[in-house]
Amino acid sequence: MVFQNEGIKELLRNTRVLWALSHAMALLSWDAETYMPKNGVGERSLAMGELSVLSQKILLDKKIVSLVDKLGGEEGLNDYENGVIRVLKRDIKMMKALPPELVRDLAQTTQEARPMWRQAKDKNNFNIFKPYLEKIIELEKKVAEYLGYKEHPYDALLDYYEEGLKTRDVDDMFTKLEPEIRKIMDDIFMKGYYPRKHELEETKYDVDEMRCLNKKMLEILGYPFDTARIDESAHPFTIHMGIKDVRITTRYEGYDFKRSLFSTIHEFGHALYELQIDESLKTTPIGTGVSLGIHESQSRFWENMIGRSMEFAEAIHPIIKKYLPFTSKYSYEELYKYFNTVKPSFIRTEADEVTYNIHILLRYRLEKLLVAGEIKVSEVPELWDEETENLLGIRPKTHSEGVLQDIHWSQGSIGYFPTYTIGNIVSAQIRYYISNDLASFYNDISNLEFNSIKNYLREKIHRWGSAYEPKMLLKKSFGESMNAKYFIEYLKDKYL
Numbered sequence: 001m002v003f004q005n006e007g008i009k010e011l012l013r014n015t016r017v018l019w020a021l022s023h024a025m026a027l028l029s030w031d032a033e034t035y036m037p038k039n040g041v042g043e044r045s046l047a048m049g050e051l052s053v054l055s056q057k058i059l060l061d062k063k064i065v066s067l068v069d070k071l072g073g074e075e076g077l078n079d080y081e082n083g084v085i086r087v088l089k090r091d092i093k094m095m096k097a098l099p100p101e102l103v104r105d106l107a108q109t110t111q112e113a114r115p116m117w118r119q120a121k122d123k124n125n126f127n128i129f130k131p132y133l134e135k136i137i138e139l140e141k142k143v144a145e146y147l148g149y150k151e152h153p154y155d156a157l158l159d160y161y162e163e164g165l166k167t168r169d170v171d172d173m174f175t176k177l178e179p180e181i182r183k184i185m186d187d188i189f190m191k192g193y194y195p196r197k198h199e200l201e202e203t204k205y206d207v208d209e210m211r212c213l214n215k216k217m218l219e220i221l222g223y224p225f226d227t228a229r230i231d232e233s234a235h236p237f238t239i240h241m242g243i244k245d246v247r248i249t250t251r252y253e254g255y256d257f258k259r260s261l262f263s264t265i266h267e268f269g270h271a272l273y274e275l276q277i278d279e280s281l282k283t284t285p286i287g288t289g290v291s292l293g294i295h296e297s298q299s300r301f302w303e304n305m306i307g308r309s310m311e312f313a314e315a316i317h318p319i320i321k322k323y324l325p326f327t328s329k330y331s332y333e334e335l336y337k338y339f340n341t342v343k344p345s346f347i348r349t350e351a352d353e354v355t356y357n358i359h360i361l362l363r364y365r366l367e368k369l370l371v372a373g374e375i376k377v378s379e380v381p382e383l384w385d386e387e388t389e390n391l392l393g394i395r396p397k398t399h400s401e402g403v404l405q406d407i408h409w410s411q412g413s414i415g416y417f418p419t420y421t422i423g424n425i426v427s428a429q430i431r432y433y434i435s436n437d438l439a440s441f442y443n444d445i446s447n448l449e450f451n452s453i454k455n456y457l458r459e460k461i462h463r464w465g466s467a468y469e470p471k472m473l474l475k476k477s478f479g480e481s482m483n484a485k486y487f488i489e490y491l492k493d494k495y496l
């Protein structure tokens, strides 16, 4: 038995209703992005707002808070039990700090902001979104003040998404990464093996054929269709109702099939994390992935380390030719090149793995300035374009391909972007360790045989849920915390 302490067992009986609420809210969110009729959004937003406040109220119930206080001082708890206390303490601290009016205001503002952002993006007009972003930034500043921080207000927002992460850590991360990425980019262009463009990027596909290919790909990866689903949405995502009900979505642009294919493989990586959590953690506060950064390391591992490898391209070549007949004239090497075109581009989600983190750096710089009150929202579009030019050497011609491209700010997700870079770094770190520990790693990919890889990830990352905080989990599993050198080495190895 994972949970033995009687006090912990009592606590878990009391928190189960919180799990039930999040179970229900996950289903409502999934539905809102997939099948809900368009006009349902108003009532759904109200319902979600009320449920958020209800969940805050239940969490702050005297019984739960006093049990957590009491058990927090207790010795002899095992790692899982300590994990439960750590997670609940953190949640209680946050929810205690935030006044319910702020929680509601933020929920409502972001619900209103999302369609306005979409409209602004469609019409290429930042001014439509501007007042909403101004309000969101003001609210986020309040959140930072209520949550508290030692060095930088942005610390409070970072920690919300990635437990323990500081602005200082992100600065260090980018100081190391940026010049290296820049050098690697220059070398790639000089060598010329990896093309900037590929004609398949403009080639149309039949959506039904592509759906079948994605389904086949998930079967090959071992996606359990009796426990997990795939549907379609404007922005691909993964959501879980529990360990036995995990759902991913993908999208179909109708051309450039790698986008749909790699979205599907990416979300598979997220789903696998939730699916391989130790079943005895179900319904508890630690029965889910530990942080956005660790989660993204799983999706990027499958998408890039496996999906964009030469071994994988060669192995799936016959399958792709079968499902998408227009690809039959391309060799597997050609397919590999198509999967790995490298170029400075405007859109983050379409960026290659070399330039991707530069997109994150841009957002990180702007968010930090906004939260510190050093720039105004009205200055952001111009700064966005300038920084893109500084960092990538290209200047967006429209706001839609610049400052308005991402959904995150309209959802109030400030401090979220850096977790993408953490995911990229950690995915390369995992690749280093797995290819050392698992002699059959590359052969397994060539044979499309993924059980050993999945077992490895289960043991090192998945099964623990949120029992250990992200830094501790990496230390425990690999003997060191996050280290950007593996990512840089990976890029050099692959591209130079």
Ligand code: MG
Pocket: 266, 270, 296, 299
């Ligand atoms: Mg992701």
